[in-house]
Each structure stands twice: as C-alpha cells, then as structure tokens.
Amino acid sequence: MPTDLPTALADVRALLLDAPNLARAVAAGRRKGCEPPAAERVEVRPVTLKNGPHLQFTARTGPVVTTRNVPVAAAGGAVDDLLGQAYGNLHVETATEVVQVRVTKKGDAQVHRAPAPEGARDAAGPARHDKAKQRLVDPDDPVFRVLGAGGDKRRQVEAFVRQLATLAPAVLTGDGERVRAVDLGCGNAYLTFGAHRWLGEAARERGKDLVTVGVDVREDVVATGRRAAAEAGLPGLEFAVGSIAGAEPFPDERPDVVMALHACDTATDEALARAVRWGSPVVLAAPCCHRDVQRQLHGNRAPLVRHAILRERFADVLTDTLRSLVLQLLGYRVEVVEFIDSAHTPRNAMIRAVRAGAPRGPRLAELLAEYDDLTRAWGVEPALARMLTPELERVRQAAL
Numbered sequence: 001m002p003t004d005l006p007t008a009l010a011d012v013r014a015l016l017l018d019a020p021n022l023a024r025a026v027a028a029g030r031r032k033g034c035e036p037p038a039a040e041r042v043e044v045r046p047v048t049l050k051n052g053p054h055l056q057f058t059a060r061t062g063p064v065v066t067t068r069n070v071p072v073a074a075a076g077g078a079v080d081d082l083l084g085q086a087y088g089n090l091h092v093e094t095a096t097e098v099v100q101v102r103v104t105k106k107g108d109a110q111v112h113r114a115p116a117p118e119g120a121r122d123a124a125g126p127a128r129h130d131k132a133k134q135r136l137v138d139p140d141d142p143v144f145r146v147l148g149a150g151g152d153k154r155r156q157v158e159a160f161v162r163q164l165a166t167l168a169p170a171v172l173t174g175d176g177e178r179v180r181a182v183d184l185g186c187g188n189a190y191l192t193f194g195a196h197r198w199l200g201e202a203a204r205e206r207g208k209d210l211v212t213v214g215v216d217v218r219e220d221v222v223a224t225g226r227r228a229a230a231e232a233g234l235p236g237l238e239f240a241v242g243s244i245a246g247a248e249p250f251p252d253e254r255p256d257v258v259m260a261l262h263a264c265d266t267a268t269d270e271a272l273a274r275a276v277r278w279g280s281p282v283v284l285a286a287p288c289c290h291r292d293v294q295r296q297l298h299g300n301r302a303p304l305v306r307h308a309i310l311r312e313r314f315a316d317v318l319t320d321t322l323r324s325l326v327l328q329l330l331g332y333r334v335e336v337v338e339f340i341d342s343a344h345t346p347r348n349a350m351i352r353a354v355r356a357g358a359p360r361g362p363r364l365a366e367l368l369a370e371y372d373d374l375t376r377a378w379g380v381e382p383a384l385a386r387m388l389t390p391e392l393e394r395v396r397q398a399a400l
C-alpha cells in the first residue's frame with residue numbers, strides 16, 4: 001500500500017542516523033519527471049575513524065567515485081541533502097530489518113519491510129565497519145568493470161595493496177610534497193588503479209600528492225589505462241609505453257615505490273634491477289612464471305630437478321631465493337611472503353624489499369657465500385645477477 005513520501009523519508013532518515021544499527025543504505029534510480037540526483041548512486045555506511053563514528057557517503061556517477069565521511073553527530077544535514085534528492089529507490093539494511101522504499105509515478109512511497117537475514121546483527125554498525133574498513137580497495141569500484149577485472153584479480157589487487165600499506169611509512173616519509181609510484185608491467189592496470197586510489201588517499205592525509213605511472217610494452221593496454229584514468233577523473237595517474245628495462249617514469253627523480261604484479265619471467269628481474277638502480281626505498285614484486293632458471297636447470301640429472309614438474313617448482317623457489325639474496329647484497333632488507341591464498345592465483349609469492357643500506361663485514365661475507373654456494377651447486381646465473389653485474393662486482397670488491 002502506498003505511503004505518504006515525507007513519512008517514509010522520515011523513517012529512512014531515522015534509520016540512517018541510527019549508526020550502531022545501520023549496516024548499509026543505497027540511494028539509486030531517478031524519480032519520474034524530476035531533476036536527476038547529483039550522483040547516480042550513493043551508498044551510506046557507518047564507519048569508525050580515529051576521531052569517532054562517521055557516516056561514509058560514497059557517490060558514484062559512471063566510473064567517478066567520491067567519498068565523504070561525516071561525523072554521525074553532525075550527519076543530519078548530509079542525510080537530509082541525500083534524501084532531498086529525487087532518488088527513485090532507497091534500500092536500507094539494519095541489524096534487524098531490510099527496508100525498501102520505491103517512489104511511485106504519483107510521488108508516493110511504496111515501502112517494503114522484511115526481517116534482516118541471519119547474521120545481520122553482527123554485520124551492522126561499527127562491527128560491520130571494522131570488516132568493511134579492512135578492505136583497502138573497493139571491489140565494486142566501477143573502474144574494475146571498465147578494465148574487465150574478474151574477482152580473482154580484484155582480490156589480488158586488494159592483497160597487494162594490503163602489503164603496500166604495511167610499508168607505507170617507508171613510501172610516504174620521503175622529503176618533498178610529491179610521492180612517486182610506478183607499476184612495471186602494468187598490463188590492464190588493475191593494480192595501478194587500486195594502488196593509486198589507496199596510496200593517493202594515504203599521501204593526501206600527509207599533505208602530499210601522488211603520481212603513479214603504469215608502464216607496459218603493450219600500446220593497447222596503455223591506451224586503455226589512459227582512457228580509464230581520464231574517465232575516472234583520477235589526477236596523477238599516468239601511463240607510459242615501453243620496456244621495463246628502459247623505463248624512466250620520473251626523469252631525474254627516483255620512484256618512492258616500485259610495484260610489479262605478475263610481470264612475466266625476467267620482466268620481474270627487470271623491475272627489481274630498475275628499482276635497485278633508482279635506489280627506490282620500497283619494492284613489491286609478485287613474480288610470475290620463472291623460465292630463466294628453469295631453462296638453465298634443464299639437463300641437470302639431480303633427483304630434485306629430474307622431472308619437469310619438480311624442476312618447474314624448484315626453479316620457482318631457487319629463482320626467488322637468488323633474487324632475495326641479490327637484493328640483500330645490494331642493500332635491501334627482504335622478505336618473501338605469501339601475499340594471497342593460492343585459490344586466487346598460483347603465483348602467490350611476493351618479494352617485499354625495503355632499502356636498508358649495504359651489508360658489511362661478516363653479514364656481507366655470509367650473504368656472498370650463500371649466493372655463491374647456491375649458484376655453483378646448481379650451475380645457474382639468475383637474470384637479476386646478469387642485469388646487475390657491475391653493482392654485484394662492486395659489492396665483491398667491497399668484501400675483499
């Protein structure tokens with residue numbers, strides 16, 4: 001039965017301002033014969049920020065997303081602004097019920113109330129927010145749809161950005177007002193966008209701007225990235241066509257963070273070598289296939305690598321171990337971690353490196369011995385060492 005619209009809106013207003021019981025609300029659609037609302041869709045969630053409970057308003061129009069947090073205590077005006085716009089549908093989920101309001105052609109409200117699904121009580125209010133807050137990258141970001149990112153890729157981006165967040169202090173505390181990030185072998189730029197959105201916000205909180213450059217040899221993916229960045233209205237997000245080995249995203253300046261997600265085979269080594277030469281303080285690389293060392297192990301009759309599948313797996317381990325040692329020799333503190341469950345990608349290892357200063361004395365000797373023992377025992381020279389021959393030679397000289 002239709003209800004008087006102002007009464008229905010007053011009910012919705014009360015539900016939105018009852019933050020402890022609110023899970024989420026969405027305003028969407030357009031009332032017939034009315035001016036369109038400012039945004040196509042607005043989602044409202046309760047969030048707990050450092051300075052207390054807030055309502056978070058996420059407005060989307062096409063691929064453009066804007067987010068505004070308003071303290072709950074002062075959110076009446078923002079809620080009134082929202083409800084004052086001619087949305088055709090309002091959907092509110094609380095701890096106890098789901099309320100849908102549809103505005104009819106005559107301007108009345110068709111209200112439907114249903115009990116909340118099981119578990120909604122736990123999902124509502126700040127507890128709900130704690131879960132939502134754990135997401136650093138919005139999986140519903142329209143840009144992912146524009147770029148064609150599937151669920152697994154979105155999860156990989158979230159997991160990658162989570163690793164980036166753990167190293168954010170090392171990325172963001174540099175001198176200057178501009179933070180520089182580069183995504184090498186960016187492909188369809190899912191990570192480039194996800195990282196730029198998150199890091200951009202983190203940089204802004206510190207009064208800095210972020211410039212992120214995605215680099216790829218493929219002109220088509222770079223063109224798509226550029227188009228999507230322009231459509232999303234994202235300042236500071238740029239793309240460059242070219243090889244990783246020759247990339248110069250910031251002439252005369254070093255990137256503060258170098259990222260590479262699944263850059264094929266030795267493209268990961270190119271990314272690591274580039275980062276070392278730039279002297280970038282933070283490097284995050286989730287390698288892809290490892291054919292270089294695998295090829296060098298071919299013909300080795302040792303039982304560990306006699307069978308192709310074992311050789312492939314062992315080559316993965318040996319390659320990343322040697323990459324880690326090379327980076328340590330060249331002044332990075334390195335961890336190799338599982339950044340995402342293997343259900344979402346079999347390539348789920350990540351090299352996290354933070355510039356820490358060249359090793360010296362017994363530590364340097366130990367690292368060199370570990371590197372030499374492994375390469376001699378398996379008769380391999382990894383691509384990263386070939387790319388950084390002069391740098392490694394200098395390290396050997398320093399150890400004498």
Ligand SMILES: C[S@@+](CC[C@H](N)C(=O)[O-])C[C@H]1O[C@@H](n2cnc3c(N)ncnc32)[C@H](O)[C@@H]1O
Nearest residue numbers: 185186187216217218243244261262263264267
């Ligand atoms: C497997 S895709 C991964 C793309 C993206 N990082 C992702 O995770 O969705 C690898 C990308 O690296 C690019 N690539 C491979 N070797 C490269 C090189 N040497 N220089 C620049 N780009 C390279 C390819 O064109 C491709 O787009």
